[in-house]
Amino acid sequence: MTTSQDNLSSTFSALADPTRRAILTRLASGEASVSELAKPMKMTMPAVTKHLKVLQRAGLIRQERKAQFRPCYLVAQPLKEASDWVEKYRRFWEQSLDRLDLYLRELQATENFQKAPKKPTEVKVKKGRKKK
Amino acid sequence: MTTSQDNLSSTFSALADPTRRAILTRLASGEASVSELAKPMKMTMPAVTKHLKVLQRAGLIRQERKAQFRPCYLVAQPLKEASDWVEKYRRFWEQSLDRLDLYLRELQATENFQKAPKKPTEVKVKKGRKKK
DNA sequence: CTGTTATTTTACCTTATAGTTAATTAACTA
């Protein structure tokens, strides 16, 4: 596995670091130089440069040159793709359809049961039959 | 940096792998055992088990026990948080506000310019003043 | 009890990540 990652993977991977998310958040309010981005961080400049490289490779930022500064700016396009992927699961978190309901539906379909739980939100239900 | 990651980080990190995204996609259509999940993958069972552990740690799946099977099911809650984070940038990709526009606004505010680009979508504009 | 199927654990390898310090490059300033 060299350095070839699909877009989604490198986008999510870039977003998986708090420092990088902070950088994007900062850039949402306008471009910033590397040192401006580094200032609030508790790490050295080279570390920040590396994070910027990750963001660049993911296509989430670009850098231009202005005198001795390399201002970075946000490119949100990859975020749209990430968003599109995640949105496919919206119904699951919205309808609390998270497997519990699936389980209950299944149960309802295959067995006859009486007490329906009042608020079936993310509670783990153990299939009664533990040991024989 | 031990093994303590904030939720968002571990969620994005879990989503950063195509195999794991495929697993979630598969689980969106109902629970599946580990071997069912492993079948279409070109890797060994232990590798799949590891991916499942990553997904579990991120809270994206849970596993129950049914005889000798460990069916996995989706828990979409963390995806909502990921979605919420990404959505904050929606205006950037929707309005194509991606720094180019910011730059143009800024330019418009500080200088007087004449030719407005027709479709200012993600084109790199070089600040004219290269050398003095 | 023995075997079989499903899954995990262990031990190991390779490559990627995240960070450091020190040196280097780039462009302005005096």
Added chain:
DNA sequence: TAGTTAATTAACTATAAGGTAAAATAACAG
């Protein structure tokens, strides 16, 4: 030209990730 500021590159370290093969567990089926 020399000095300063901004940022990157190089070299190095430590740890995490993703994978494998082989051994260990778990639970069912005879």
